[in-house]
Amino acid sequence: MYRITVLPGDGIGPEVIDEALKVLNVISNKYNVKFDTKKYLFGGIAIDKYNTPYPKETEEACLNSDAVLLGAVGGPKWDMLDGDKRPEAGLLALRKSLGVYANLRPATLFSPLRGSSPLKDELLKDGLDVLVVRELTGGIYFGPRGTEKTEYGYKAYDTEVYDTKEIERIAYIAFEIAKKRKKKVTSVDKANILDSSRLWRKVVNNVSQKYPDIELNHLYIDNCSMQLIKDPSQFDVILTSNMFGDILSDEASQLTGSIGMLPSASLRGDKVGLYEPVHGSAPDIAGTKKANPLATILSLAMMLEYSFDMVDAAKDIRQAVNNILEDGYRTADLGKGKILNTQEMGDIVVKYLKE
Ligand code: NAD
Numbered sequence: 001m002y003r004i005t006v007l008p009g010d011g012i013g014p015e016v017i018d019e020a021l022k023v024l025n026v027i028s029n030k031y032n033v034k035f036d037t038k039k040y041l042f043g044g045i046a047i048d049k050y051n052t053p054y055p056k057e058t059e060e061a062c063l064n065s066d067a068v069l070l071g072a073v074g075g076p077k078w079d080m081l082d083g084d085k086r087p088e089a090g091l092l093a094l095r096k097s098l099g100v101y102a103n104l105r106p107a108t109l110f111s112p113l114r115g116s117s118p119l120k121d122e123l124l125k126d127g128l129d130v131l132v133v134r135e136l137t138g139g140i141y142f143g144p145r146g147t148e149k150t151e152y153g154y155k156a157y158d159t160e161v162y163d164t165k166e167i168e169r170i171a172y173i174a175f176e177i178a179k180k181r182k183k184k185v186t187s188v189d190k191a192n193i194l195d196s197s198r199l200w201r202k203v204v205n206n207v208s209q210k211y212p213d214i215e216l217n218h219l220y221i222d223n224c225s226m227q228l229i230k231d232p233s234q235f236d237v238i239l240t241s242n243m244f245g246d247i248l249s250d251e252a253s254q255l256t257g258s259i260g261m262l263p264s265a266s267l268r269g270d271k272v273g274l275y276e277p278v279h280g281s282a283p284d285i286a287g288t289k290k291a292n293p294l295a296t297i298l299s300l301a302m303m304l305e306y307s308f309d310m311v312d313a314a315k316d317i318r319q320a321v322n323n324i325l326e327d328g329y330r331t332a333d334l335g336k337g338k339i340l341n342t343q344e345m346g347d348i349v350v351k352y353l354k355e
Contacts, residue, residue: 134245
C-alpha cells in the first residue's frame with residue numbers, strides 16, 4: 001500500500017488531477033497494487049480557508065506520504081497578495097519541506113505530435129527523448145544576495161555557490177537514471193569562466209568513475225543551448241545546475257510542442273518524490289473542460305516509475321498516450337484531430353489501458 005498525498009490546487013489543477021486519479025485506479029487493479037490517496041488544500045484555495053498556501057495539515061500529510069501529486073496553483077484572485085503570501089510561495093515551501101533537490105523534466109516528443117514541434121521534421125527523425133536533471137535547492141537562486149546603495153545608484157548581486165556534496169548527490173541521481181535509459185550523461189556548466197563550474201566538472205568526473213558503462217561528456221551552457229536546437233537526438237540525460245537547468249528545461253520542453261504534455265518530478269535521492277505537470281493553473285481555460293490532462297497523467301507515470309519502481313505500469317501509460325495520439329485524438333491545445341474535452345481524454349486513457 002502506497003500513500004499518495006494529492007494536492008489539486010487551483011484553476012485547472014483539480015480538473016487534471018481527477019483524470020490522473022482515474023488512471024491510477026486502473027493501474028491499481030491491473031497491477032494489483034493498493035494506493036491510499038487523500039486530497040489536501042494547497043495554493044489559493046488554502047489561502048481562502050487558512051490564510052496560507054501550505055497549511056500545517058497539508059504539510060504533515062505530505063511529509064508522511066510516499067509521494068505527492070500536485071495539480072497547479074495560482075490565479076488572478078490572489079495576484080494582488082504580497083510575494084510571500086501568494087499561492088506560488090506554497091510551491092517553494094512544499095519543495096523545501098520535502099527536501100527535493102533534483103528536478104527531472106523529460107522532453108519527450110510523441111511521434112504523432114512531430115508536426116507540433118517548432119523544429120524541422122528532418123531534425124526529429126531520430127526522435128526526441130531528453131531528460132533534464134536540474135539541481136533544485138542550491139546555486140545562484142540560494143546563494144548570498146543583496147542590493148547596496150552606491151554613489152551613483154545601486155549595486156545588486158547574486159552568488160553562484162555549490163559544494164561537493166550538493167554536486168555529488170545530483171550527479172548520482174543523473175547517473176542512476178542514465179543506467180535505465182540510453183546510458184549517456186551530458187553535464188552542462190560554464191567551466192571556462194566560473195570557479196563553481198570547475199568544481200562542478202571535477203565532482204561529476206569523480207562520480208562518473210563509479211559508472212564505467214555510462215558515457216559522460218561536458219558541454220558549456222552556451223554550446224548546449226545551441227546543440228539542443230541543432231541536433232537534439234545527441235542527448236539522453238542532461239545534468240546541470242539550478243539556473244542553467246531552469247533555462248535548458250524550458251528550451252527542451254518547447255521542442256516537444258505543447259505545455260499540456262509536459263510532466264515533472266522532484267526527488268531527494270530516496271523513494272519520496274513530488275510529481276506535477278510543468279504547466280500552471282491556466283485560469284484562462286479553467287472550467288471550460290479544455291485542459292489537457294496528459295501532463296498530469298504522465299507525471300503520475302513518473303511517480304510509478306521513480307517512487308514505486310513500477311516501470312512497466314509507467315511504460316503502459318506512455319504507450320497508451322502514444323496510441324491515443326496515433327489514433328488522432330487530441331485536446332484543443334494539441335491542434336487538429338478528433339478533439340476531446342478533459343474528462344473524455346481521461347476516459348480514453350483508461351479505455352486504452354484496459355485494452
Ligand atoms: P499556465 O501554464 O497556467 O498557462 C500558459 C498557457 O498555456 C495558457 O494559455 C493556458 O491556457 C495554457 N495551458 C496550460 N496548461 C494547459 C493544459 N493542461 N491544457 C491546455 N492548455 C494549457 O501559465 P500562466 O498563464 O503563466 O500562469 C497562470 C497561473 O499559474 C499563474 O498564477 C502562475 O503563477 C501559476 N503557475 C503555477 C505553476 C505551478 O503550480 N507549478 C506553474 C506555472 C504557473
